[in-house]
Amino acid sequence: MENLQEYIAFDLEFNTVDDISHIIQVSAVKFSNHEEVDSFDTYVYTAVPLQSFINGLTGITADKIEKAPKIETVMADFKTFVGDTPLIGYNAIKSDLPLLLENGLALEDQYALDVFDEAFERRSTDLNGIANLKLTSVADLLGIKGHGHNSLEDARMTALVYEKFLEFDENKSYLTQQEEVVTDNPFAALGGLFD
Numbered sequence: 207m208e209n210l211q212e213y214i215a216f217d218l219e220f221n222t223v224d225d226i227s228h229i230i231q232v233s234a235v236k237f238s239n240h241e242e243v244d245s246f247d248t249y250v251y252t253a254v255p256l257q258s259f260i261n262g263l264t265g266i267t268a269d270k271i272e273k274a275p276k277i278e279t280v281m282a283d284f285k286t287f288v289g290d291t292p293l294i295g296y297n298a299i300k301s302d303l304p305l306l307l308e309n310g311l312a313l314e315d316q317y318a319l320d321v322f323d324e325a326f327e328r329r330s331t332d333l334n335g336i337a338n339l340k341l342t343s344v345a346d347l348l349g350i351k352g353h354g355h356n357s358l359e360d361a362r363m364t365a366l367v368y369e370k371f372l373e374f375d376e377n378k379s380y381l382t383q384q385e386e387v388v389t390d391n392p393f394a395a396l397g398g399l400f401d
Contacts, residue, residue: 207324209372212238213292215321215365217357218302221252221260227305228252229277230266232284233357235365236291240372242365246287247358249274264355281311292318296341296364321368332374341367 216234220227229250236244249266251274261267275283293316295302303314325344329336336347342354345363348370352363
C-alpha cells in the first residue's frame with residue numbers, strides 16, 4: 207500500500223429523492239506526516255425537502271441546510287481546499303466521486319487510494335476475518351472511535367483507518383527485516399543493546 211506523506215480524506219452526505227442525490231454535507235481532513243493539520247466541513251443548501259430517514263441517519267436538519275451555502279460555492283471552496291493534494295476515501299469511487307463530478311468537480315485523477323478496497327484485501331489478515339466492512343465496523347475493530355453518517359467524522363475515521371494500515375505495514379516490514387538476520391548465535395539479536 208502506498209505510504210502517502212500528505213493526503214486529504216474526504217466524505218459526503220447526500221439526500222436522495224426520486225433517484226437523484228443532492229449533496230448536503232462535504233467534509234475532509236488533511237493529513238501531513240501522519241497528523242491531521244487542517245479540515246473542511248460545510249453543509250450544502252438544497253431546495254429539495256430533506257428525507258426524514260436522512261435526518262435520522264445523519265442528524266442533519268432542514269434548518270442547517272436552509273442556512274448553508276449553495277453547491278456552486280461549496281464546490282469552489284472544496285476545490286481550493288483540496289488543491290493538488292492526493293485524495294483518499296472509503297468506497298468513494300461508487301458514490302462520492304461521481305456525485306462531485308455531477309456537480310462540476312472532477313477529482314478522479316487525484317484519487318490515490320480507496321481505504322474500503324484496502325480493508326477488503328486485509329479482511330483475513332489485519333481485520334481478523336471481519337464480515338461487515340462498513341467504515342464504522344472497521345474503525346471500531348481497530349479501536350478508532352467516531353460517529354458514522356457525519357461526513358467530517360467519516361472522513362476522519364477514513365484517515366485513521368488508513369494510518370492504522372500503514373502502521374501494520376511498518377510492523378510487518380520490521381518483522382521481515384528481523385527474520386532476515388539469521389545466525390547460529392542465540393545472543394546475536396542482543397548485540398545492538400550493549401553498544
